[in-house]
Amino acid sequence: MELCSKCYKKSKPILILLLLLLVSCHNDTKVKQQVKSEKIQVKKSNSIQKPKAPDLYIDIQPYEGLDDELSKYIFKELSKVHPRVSMLPLISLPQRAYYKPRNRYRADTLIYLQKNIAKPNHVILGLTHKDISTDNNNIYDWGVMGLGYQPGNACVVSTFRLKKMNLKEQFYKVAIHELGHTQGLDHCPDKTCLMTDAEGKNNTDNEKGFCEKCKSHLIKKGFNL
Numbered sequence: 143m144e145l146c147s148k149c150y151k152k153s154k155p156i157l158i159l160l161l162l163l164l165v166s167c168h169n170d171t172k173v174k175q176q177v178k179s180e181k182i183q184v185k186k187s188n189s190i191q192k193p194k195a196p197d198l199y200i201d202i203q204p205y206e207g208l209d210d211e212l213s214k215y216i217f218k219e220l221s222k223v224h225p226r227v228s229m230l231p232l233i234s235l236p237q238r239a240y241y242k243p244r245n246r247y248r249a250d251t252l253i254y255l256q257k258n259i260a261k262p263n264h265v266i267l268g269l270t271h272k273d274i275s276t277d278n279n280n281i282y283d284w285g286v287m288g289l290g291y292q293p294g295n296a297c298v299v300s301t302f303r304l305k306k307m308n309l310k311e312q313f314y315k316v317a318i319h320e321l322g323h324t325q326g327l328d329h330c331p332d333k334t335c336l337m338t339d340a341e342g343k344n345n346t347d348n349e350k351g352f353c354e355k356c357k358s359h360l361i362k363k364g365f366n367l
């Protein structure tokens with residue numbers, strides 16, 4: 143019994159030690175595995191990050207008859223808020239967009255034609271002095287200051303319905319409003335925001351700039367606002 147007792151006494155710490163070793167080894171493996179799986183998780187979450195959207199280019203398309211000073215002004219002002227603005231050579235207004243009964247051009251046809259010639263990652267901003275129109279709910283051929291896809295790669299703006307005394311400023315405000323639509327922005331409830339709805343009137347003079355919400359949306363799209 144002595145032996146037994148001796149053995150027992152001796153064997154007990156060894157057993158406990160062995161058990162402790164086993165437990166610590168087991169725990170160690172667990173920690174390592176956790177670290178490993180954490181690394182894998184980090185790797186996985188990095189690999190599913192959205193790729194950066196390609197840079198956007200803004201191409202200004204002046205249509206024949208527009209005062210050269212006006213297209214240059216739009217180019218100058220847009221270049222202050224966007225790093226990639228260029229001017230396309232002047233072209234004549236497509237006959238296909240002409241609406242003879244009211245001597246004006248269909249804005250929906252113009253942006254459709256622009257859409258088809260736009261290069262990838264480019265948006266074409268058409269500028270004209272002619273009256274432009276589109277369908278508005280149940281009204282066929284409703285005169286507008288501008289029209290753009292939301293979102294999309296084409297928009298068009300006309301000087302025809304703008305106030306002559308501050309034509310340049312109004313033209314720019316409508317142009318950047320339509321560009322905002324092409325970048326996915328909807329109409330804004332803030333009446334001083336450039337994205338406010340015209341609602342059939344010309345309230346452009348009340349617009350002071352983009353509200354914080356619209357501004358942050360455009361900054362994410364590459365605008366310097």
Ligand SMILES: [Zn+2]
Pocket residue numbers: 319323329338339340
């Ligand atoms: Zn609008």
Ligand SMILES: [Zn+2]
Pocket residue numbers: 330331332335336337338352353354355356357
């Ligand atoms: Zn806004």
